[in-house]
Amino acid sequence: MLRLRELVLGLIGAGLTGLLLWSLPNLVQSWEWKTLDLRFQWRGALATDPNLVLIEADDQSAVTFGRWPWKRTVHAHLVETLHDQKTKTVVYDVLFALKGNSLEDRALEEAVKIAGNVVFPVAVRLMEKRKPYAPDHSDTGLPWPGLERPLESRRYFHANRAIFPLASLAEHVQGLGHIATNRDADGIIRRVPLLVRYHKQLVPSLAFQGVLAYLNVSPENVVPGNRAILIRNARFPGSTVPRDIEIPVDEQGQMLINYAGRWGETFQHVSMSAVLERPQPGELATGPSVTLENKLALVANTISGYDAKPVPVEKDFPGVGVHANILNTLLTGNFLKETSTAFNLLLVLALSLATAQVLSVRYYALQVVLVAALLAAYAFTAAYLFHSHLVLPVVAPLAAIVVTTLWVSLYNASTEKEAAEKMTHTAQMLSGEKQKVEAHLENLSRDLTSQQQEMDALQQQYQQEKVQLENRIHDLRLHSGLGTSLNRLTQPLFQECREHGIVTLEDAVAETFRELKQVAPNASSVLLLGESGTGKELFARALHRLSGRPGRFVALNLAACPEGLVESELFGHVKGAFTGATSDKPGRFREAEGGTLFLDEIGEVHADIQVKLLRVLQEKEVQPVGGERTFTVDVRVVSATNKDLKAEMEVGRFRGDLYYRLNTIPFTLHPLRERPKDIELLAWHFMDRYKHRYGRNINGISKKAMDALKAHAWPGNVREFENVIERGVTLADGTVIQEKDLQLKSEMETAAAPKPPSGARAPDRDEVFLDTLRRNQFEINATANHLEVSRNTVASRFKGICFQRLVDSGNDPAQAARAIAGETPHYEFVSQKLDEYYQNLVKDSAAWEDVEAAAADALKRSRNVPTAYHPAIAQLVRDRFQQDHA
Ligand SMILES: Nc1ncnc2c1ncn2[C@@H]1O[C@H](COP(=O)(O)OP(=O)(O)OP(=O)(O)O)[C@@H](O)[C@H]1O
Known part of the structure; x- marks a missing residue:
């Protein structure tokens, strides 16, 4: 297909x-x-037509009759002989155009006349195809026995010149035929124009005329056409039925000659001399089989070198061979189509x-x-x-x-x-x-896996928190008097507080948060007032986050900062501005560019710094210490103090103009003792935090303990409260924190001391252990043997005691080492160990962003240290964190 x-x-x-x-x-x-x-x-x-016989004036005849042309009496003799032999038609391919010897001419005339079956040639010149028709009548003057020119023949060749046989001869012929051939461009004769136009008539070719004569076809029975010439009523010898013959021709009336083969291999050839020398009627010299009766004889000159023409089958083909092949094609009807x-x-x-x-x-x-x-x-x-x-x-x-x-x-x-x-x-x-x-x-699958893991973790966390929250609310309902106020936890404002780390059930605190939220988007200065530990920094951070300011939240505790360094801390310094200024430092103002600067304990700042601070706040430009260039800053200042700033201003310790600049929007945070609902809620909140951190199975606070918490004055507010709960979690023996675990009394006692001794242990228990260590020259193995405990137990407890004493001594390593070494000569050893433990404990503190994260990390690393010392560990890490991030 x-x-x-x-x-x-x-x-x-x-x-x-x-x-x-x-x-x-x-x-x-x-x-x-x-x-x-x-x-x-x-x-x-x-095979050629048997009715066709070629009588040739060949080389043998030339021997007999001499050089060509022969006397016309010889030709007359031949015409007579053929007539005698009853040849039907003689096509005599010799042009007798010129007059010769009159006697000889007469003899030929007589013979032709008597025979009446001779067809003679007419030499014509065909016109070039494109030449205009210009007939030349010079050689006319003879009635032409041809055909009228029908319309169909208008494309046939024209002949404009013609050479006729002698008029006296032409008078007696059976017909005349032209002997023009139209050679192809390569000179080879392949076609013959069967009819050519001459004046108003069509002249058949010599062979065609011979066939018409042989088949008794009269001119009106020849019908020329575009693609064929029709012969009607042709009568073949021996046949009584007339036949029509359609001869295929091209549009110029030319027939393709079907050459029968090489000259020597085709046709019946008879030498003219043979016919003339032995003229026996019905028999020829060439043999009895060749008879001329009723034959068509083609008489021509084939003497070597005479009139050779190129044809498809042979280069040197006798000219008469062309006529012979035309005759043969027409007689046999083997037309090439x-x-x-x-x-x-x-x-x-x-x-x-x-x-x-x-x-x-x-x-x-x-x-x-x-x-x-x-x-x-x-x-x-x-x-x-x-x-x-x-x-x-x-x-x-x-x-x-x-x-x-x-x-x-x-x-x-x-x-x-x-x-x-x-x-x-x-x-x-x-x-x-x-x-x-x-x-x-791959990325998607990785993301999916990690998201799946996150989801799982969140799911787990959510389930845990849900359970915890349910338990806590349940416990709270059972153990506390919070009652329906717990429902507030689900209200949007309280929830938002929690999102900012502010745990409260008090309307006053929530209201402060709401107001804070309102002022947050403005750039105006905010002053946070309140006792120490009430959450001023917590609120300052919440304010920063609510403000949406793109810069950082930077905090500076002015009380904790050495006086000589405050200016450089605030405004920065250039390299070499003072001893120790080894490089440029931008200062807190520039660090908080676009964000919030929290200045804690603003009441502690020295008078000359107050002046500079005021100028910066007014001009919004800072000039680093020792530098000449000033830097424009866009910083929101939030300051805090637990002092009565107004009173300070009145006694002249704080500049009025600075006070009014900082005090644009004041907020006062209430002390914890005025927030009883928060005491209960925070107790549960911190209990949850620390029980998880220390891995303790604590699920409640006894009523007595809670009453004690409520009765306590909390001078250190939430910070102090958190420490107490942390201690309670670590000291509790069972699953419920008892009053004794809080050690509130001891807390109150130590509150008056210069450093809060949070996490202090009962001295007797540690002293007994220390005595044993001292007696064993601080050798761990010996002490372990003595106490019949493991080496690890001794080593980890010793470490814990080191941390505890360090806290108790107000972070004074020498004092702590002395307290541990006692009267023994092992001060150096203990001092070295203590330093080693401490450095190891706080080594990552600076790397953490969040103090609680730093503490949690340190506790994780100190898992083997007894939990009783965990508050001390946490305290040390927090103190160090404050130093590192100050
Ligand atoms: N409502 C609260 N909910 C949970 N934690 C609180 C709350 N208020 C304070 N805290 C915690 O108490 C500790 C002390 O808070 P913060 O440092 O903000 O107090 P402060 O008033 O700035 O103290 P100081 O004046 O001593 O600097 C922090 O650990 C803080 O997270």
Whole structure:
């Protein structure tokens, strides 16, 4: 089945073939002639008509009658002899145009007249095809026994000159025929114009006239046409039924001569001398089989070298051979039939399509074989059909196969190349895309896994917190008097407080937060007032977050900062501004650019710093210590103090103008003792935090303990409260924190001391252990043996005691070491150990962003230290964190 692709390729192939043939018409025509000649040669000899006899003035006759031309009496003798032999028609291919010896001329005249069956030639000159018709009447003057010129013959050749036989001879002939041939461009005679136009009549060729005479066809029975000349009522000798013969001709009236074969291999040749020397009626000298009765005799000169002409079968073919072959073609009816132009076009198209189809097979070798087979098959068909006298075109069809093959191959090669390039390109693209997609998928799957893990963790955390919250609310309901106020925890404002780390059930605290939220977006200064530990920094951080300012939250505790360094801390310094200023430092103001600067304990700041601070706040410019350049700053200042600033201002310790600048919006945070609901809530809150941190199974606070918490004055407010609960969690023996675990009394006692001794242990228990250590020269193994405990137990407890004493001594390592070493000479050893433990404990403190994270990390690393010392560990880390982040 022909697919569209092959159809289109085949059509284009046919078109290209047409273009090629059209552009090279002469070349194509000459090749086509050559293929025709080849077909004649391959076919070999055809049988010739037995009624045709050639009587030749040959070399042998020349011996008898001398050099040509012979006396006309010899010709007269021959005409008579043939008449005697009852030859039906004599085509005498000798032009007697000039007068000769009158006696001889008369003898010939007489013989022709008596015979009455002689056809003589007329030499005519055919006009060039394109020359205008210009008849030359110079040689006329003779009634022409030809045909009237019908319309169909208007394309036939014109003859404008003619040389006739002698008028006295022509008078007695049976007919006259022209002997013009129209050679092809290569000089070979392949066609004969059967009829040519001369004046108003058509003149048949000599052979045609001979056949018309032989078959008794009168001129009106010859019908010239465009593609054929019809002979009506032809009467063949021996046949009583007249026949019509249709002779195929081209539009110029030319018949393709079907050459029977090589001259010597075809026709009955009879030497003229043989006919004349032994004129026995009914028998010839050449043998009894050659009889002339009722024959058509063609008389001509075939003496060597006389009138040789090139024809398809032979280069030097006697001129009479052409007439003989025309006679033979007409008598035998073996006309060569040429295919029509429409058929030829269809053939080219069909072969182009067939070639395109053949080339659609996959394998190249098979394509070659099939194309070769197609070529061979066509050539064979053309050669084979020639036997049946059909002349197929060869060049155009073979060209169609070749051109289509070339064109389709080129097209395939280019499309294959293009396809290959496209495929490579597509493959590259696909592989790139594949890699991208794979990478994307991998990322997605990684993200998904991590999100899944996060989700799982959150889910777990949520479940835990949910359970904890439910338990806590349940416990709170059971153990506390909070009652319905717990519901507040679910209200939006309280929830928002919690999101900022502010745990409260008090309306006053929530209200402060609400107001804070309102002022947060403004850049105005805020002053936070309240006792120590009430959450001023917590609120300051909440304010910063609520403000949406893009910069950082930077805090500076002015009380904790050495006086000489306050200015440089605030405004920065340049390298070399003072001893120790080894590099430029931007200062807190510039660090808080675009954000919030929290100045804690503002009441502690020295008078001259107050002046500078005021200037910075007014001009919004800072000048680093020792520097000349000033820097513009956009910083919101939030300050805090537990002092009565107004009173300080009144006694002249704090500048009024600075006070009013800082006090644009004041907030006062209530002390814890005025927030009983928060005491209970915070107790549960911190209990949860520390029980998880220390891994303690604590699930409640006894009523007595809670009452004690409520009764306590809490001078250190939430900070102190948190410490107490932390201690309670670590000291509790069971699952409920008892009053004794809080050590509130001891807390109150130590509150008066210069440093809060949070987490202090009962001295007796540690002292007993220390005594044992001292007695064993601080050797861990010996002490462990002595106490019958493990080496690890001793080592970890010793570490814990070191931390505890360090806290108890107000972070004075020497004092702590002395307290541990006692009266023994091991002070150095203890001091060294203590330093080692401490450094190890606080080594990562600076790296943490959040103090609680730093503490939690230290506790994690100190898991083996007994939990009783955990508050001390946490305290040490927090203190160090404050120092590192101050
Ligand atoms: N309502 C609260 N809920 C939870 N924690 C609180 C609350 N108020 C204060 N805290 C905690 O108490 C501790 C002390 O708070 P903060 O440092 O903010 O107090 P402060 O008033 O700035 O103290 P100081 O004046 O001594 O600097 C912090 O650990 C803080 O998280």
